[in-house]
Amino acid sequence: MFKIKTIFTALSLSASLFLNTAVLAETTIYDIKGNLPDLKFDLKKIDNDHFTEKNLQGKVVLVFFGYASCPDICPTTMAELSELRNSLSKEQMETMQIVFISVDPHRDTPKVLQAYVDAFNNGAIGLTGTEKEIADIAKRYRVAYQIGKPKSADDANNYEVMHAQGIYIFDRDGKARLLSSNGEDTDKIKQKLETLFN
Structure with a gap:
């Protein structure tokens, strides 16, 4: 019972860590094996x-x-994910893929999103989709986000977005394995990843 409660506390982490809270707590990594569905999506990348x-x-x-x-x-x-990737061996780098999924599909076109992730030089792939597609995948992995109303009637693109922080880690078979509260402690995340590269 305690383990189940702990897992669901970890999953609800996404609903409580919002972008404007400036929460920089110690990195906590939860074992979510068997508690979230396999990796599955159909989104769009550049072009x-x-x-x-x-x-x-x-x-x-x-x-x-x-x-x-x-x-x-x-x-x-x-x-932080760039730092993590650069700390890996060449073989591990080739085995790991960072995916950045936008919760702001109105402003984040595939081109805009890929240009953004490319700036971090970590080989990340930027993905977006329709509002429904993003809502569906967010629901699938219990990711909380909220898009505010435009601040001005003259500028529909001027609005705020709140979203949970958390890094979802899937193994080579697409199984959900780990949830990291943030990317601050890259050594701790790397240690956990070691078991997934084998």
């Missing part, structure tokens, strides 16, 4: 090419939900 979980077969996949104009949590996490 509007469809991209699914099948394109990631055999990879250890780190998924982060955010948006390109995020002022703090997203760039910080992406920089």
